[in-house]
Amino acid sequence: MKKGQAQQLTVRAFFSDGTERDVTRWARFASTDATVAEVDEATGLAKVIGHGEGAVTAWYSGQIALARITSPWQSDIPDKVYSQTPRRNVIDDSVLGQLHRLNLKPSPKSSDSEFIRRVHLDVVVMLPTPEVTRAFLADPSETKRDAMIESLLAQPEFVDYWTYRLSNLFLISGRKLRPDALKSYYQWLRGEMEKGTPWDQIVRQVVSARGDTMKNGSTNFxxxxxxxxxxxxxxxxxxxxLSINCAKCHNHPLEKWTNDQYYSFA
Structure with missing residues (x-):
């Protein structure tokens, strides 16, 4: 949709007895990004007021549905700009696809000096030393960026930093754990970081953990x-x-989580 255009949204309900009904007049609407689109709460008339991507939510009888609204920027960018942009993986495919839909020009490849600074801060939270920087900039190899990433992933600082970051996620804290249990929990997580255990396997270890909290640190979760x-x-x-907290007392107003699903999950 273009800026300034309007669209009347309708809500249709499908009931268990097989009937279908237009329930727009009883639904309530809200915009997830008022800088892109606004919507009349009572009627469902949506109007695009800016560029970008947003959504309009509609509630009816404890159910929620989304209508996504995309308003591309008014830019004259040839299709070949997107097709000729280098891609390394499926993430690039997704990013470039969204940029194309929004009519935004892809950013150019970072310079070597930008890359080495960014990758150090992202992976080990430290700036590269002058010696490492000079050696990297002087290296003519086309694979030097991959080599730098692998080198940083092998450093103990990577393990230290990401163990620290994930400690918050796993609630590793002395406020609820005894010192020995806290140590066991932390050492388990750090060991998984050192081994490079995939994220899905770490989660499985936690949610299916059994045994002594001193011997199997993941059970401290x-x-x-x-x-x-x-x-x-x-x-x-x-x-x-996913935040399901609101569904503890009632059906979630922003997600498709019901009160029954909350307690079934718990």
Missing amino acids: YSVHQDPETMAENVSQAFMS
Whole structure:
């Protein structure tokens, strides 16, 4: 849709008896990004007021649905700009696809000096030394960026930093754990970081953990939770990036989580 255009949204409900009905007049609407589109809360008339991508949510009888609105920038960018942009993996495919839909020009490849600074800060949270920087800039190899990444991933600073970052996610804290249990929990996580254990395997170890908290550090995830409701909320937030807290008392107003699903999950 173009800036200034309007679209009337309709909501149709499908009931268990097989009937279908237009329930727009009883639905309530809201925009997830008012800088892109606004919507009349009562009627569902949406209007594009800016460029970008947003969504309009519609609620009816405890159910929620989304209508995505895309408003491309008014730029004259040939299709070949996107097709000729270098791609390394599926992430690039997704990013370039979205840039194409929004009519935004891809950023140019970073320079070697920009790359080495960024990759050090991202991976080990330290600036590269002058010696490492000079050697990298002087290296004519086409694979030097890959080699630099692998080198940083093998450094103990990488393990230290990401163990620290994930400690917050796994709630590794002395506020609810005894010193010995805290040490066991932390050492388990750091060991997985050192081994390069994939994320899905780490999560499986935690949610299926059994045994002594001193011998199997991952079991301490259960020790920091005092009730199944809190554990369900933390598991969904940490491992699925979903906040289901609101569904504890009622159907979630922004997600497709119902109150029954909350307690089934817990």
